[in-house]
Amino acid sequence: MEADRPQSLTGDSPDLLSKFDELIAMRQGLLDTGIEDPYNLVMEQVLSPTRAICNGRETILLGTYNYMGMTFDPDVIAAGKQALADFGTGTTGSRVLNGTYQGHRECEEALREFYAMDHAMVFSTGYQANLGIISTLAGKGDYIVLDLDSHASIWDGCALGNAEVVPFKHNDVEALEKRLKRIPAGAGKLVILEGVYSMLGDVAPLKEMVRVAKENGAMVLVDEAHSMGFIGEHGRGVSEDQGVIDDVDFIVGTFSKSVGTVGGFCVSNHPKFEIMRLVCRPYVFTASLPPSVVATAATSIRKLMHGSNKRAHLWENSRTLHAGLRGLGFELGTPEAQSAIIAVIMPDLQQGAMMWEALLKEGLYVNLARPPATPANMTLLRCSLCAEHSAEEVATILQIFERAGKAVGIIPA
Numbered sequence: 001m002e003a004d005r006p007q008s009l010t011g012d013s014p015d016l017l018s019k020f021d022e023l024i025a026m027r028q029g030l031l032d033t034g035i036e037d038p039y040n041l042v043m044e045q046v047l048s049p050t051r052a053i054c055n056g057r058e059t060i061l062l063g064t065y066n067y068m069g070m071t072f073d074p075d076v077i078a079a080g081k082q083a084l085a086d087f088g089t090g091t092t093g094s095r096v097l098n099g100t101y102q103g104h105r106e107c108e109e110a111l112r113e114f115y116a117m118d119h120a121m122v123f124s125t126g127y128q129a130n131l132g133i134i135s136t137l138a139g140k141g142d143y144i145v146l147d148l149d150s151h152a153s154i155w156d157g158c159a160l161g162n163a164e165v166v167p168f169k170h171n172d173v174e175a176l177e178k179r180l181k182r183i184p185a186g187a188g189k190l191v192i193l194e195g196v197y198s199m200l201g202d203v204a205p206l207k208e209m210v211r212v213a214k215e216n217g218a219m220v221l222v223d224e225a226h227s228m229g230f231i232g233e234h235g236r237g238v239s240e241d242q243g244v245i246d247d248v249d250f251i252v253g254t255f256s257k258s259v260g261t262v263g264g265f266c267v268s269n270h271p272k273f274e275i276m277r278l279v280c281r282p283y284v285f286t287a288s289l290p291p292s293v294v295a296t297a298a299t300s301i302r303k304l305m306h307g308s309n310k311r312a313h314l315w316e317n318s319r320t321l322h323a324g325l326r327g328l329g330f331e332l333g334t335p336e337a338q339s340a341i342i343a344v345i346m347p348d349l350q351q352g353a354m355m356w357e358a359l360l361k362e363g364l365y366v367n368l369a370r371p372p373a374t375p376a377n378m379t380l381l382r383c384s385l386c387a388e389h390s391a392e393e394v395a396t397i398l399q400i401f402e403r404a405g406k407a408v409g410i411i412p413a
Helices: 018-032 074-087 101-114 126-137 152-161 173-181 204-213 273-279 289-304 308-328 349-361 391-408
Strands: 042-048 053-054 057-061 119-123 143-147 164-168 188-195 219-223 250-254 266-267 341-346 367-369 379-384
Touching: 018 273, 042 119, 053 367, 057 391, 074 126, 074 289, 074 349, 101 204, 119 273, 126 152, 126 188, 126 219, 126 250, 126 266, 126 273, 126 289, 143 152, 143 173, 152 164, 152 349, 164 173, 173 188, 204 219, 204 341, 308 391, 341 349, 349 367, 349 379, 349 391
Parallel strands: 143 164, 143 188, 188 219, 219 250
Antiparallel strands: 042 053, 053 057, 119 266, 250 266, 341 379, 367 379
């Protein structure tokens, strides 16, 4: 038995990885059934925003968050190639030192134009944007009121800042108001909401929530990661669509969804916002994005300003897939299509993994989402539609779901 112990451990020293034993056993139990590891898929070749070679087979991609299909846009690719040739592979420095190139400023200018706001900060990832902005805004003695279903990066930003965290029931306006009214008078208050929640694809009632937050003296941050580019007349997200964008203090987003590359950002009209560049630790102490990335991001953002036709087609795809899956008998996360995310609820993890594998073998890739990342301990097959999916591809997706669902026993044969 001693041979099985990690060599770095001696005597009675604890194994720091033992806390994960339950998860290790659950994963191994799943793999022992012969199911392919759903979290270790390799795409051998990416053919387009909607197709890739997986396990030697051409596969329809329905789990990439590539909502607007910008990853293969020729103008975006050309901008990245030019920046790579002109500025090299990376900056090797922080934005506050040598890491601000012309492209970083141009990317922030594109964001300011896209959102019609005064200020924009670009981070190296969307995770860092939430981590940095939240932890800098709300610290010890301040209060953060946030939705229970908030993204991990939001929770981690709260922890880093050491603020008092007050969660409320998902999308419950009355619960939000009750929490706000219990906060001591004079305390700093930040309400954090998401436009679209990534697990179920449901939309927040931002109009009511922002009103309640403002009536109770709170600042508001909205994460529009899963709605930027798609929702709203100009693609600015749910806050635009519900008419409250001018009442929101901070909007955080990412380049890894609709923009089609990597990075994160925050935009704001707050007159003191620029000081964040000097006091936000994840911004100050992280190397900036490579020139090729900010060039692709800026080009993509400017094209999204004129993406109304793409937005209309994506809505058509989403409504078609939602209605089709519901008609086949699948249980879905929302009563109607609310975003580009459609969550198919599975009976349990094992059947969810079996369904995921059956879809993959039929040539369809989706995300298998499991507890604890999912709300209410649900197992989900999370579908992310793309504006580049054709009507024919959506029809094929429904056919594959029907065959796989009947084979696994999720829907009646």
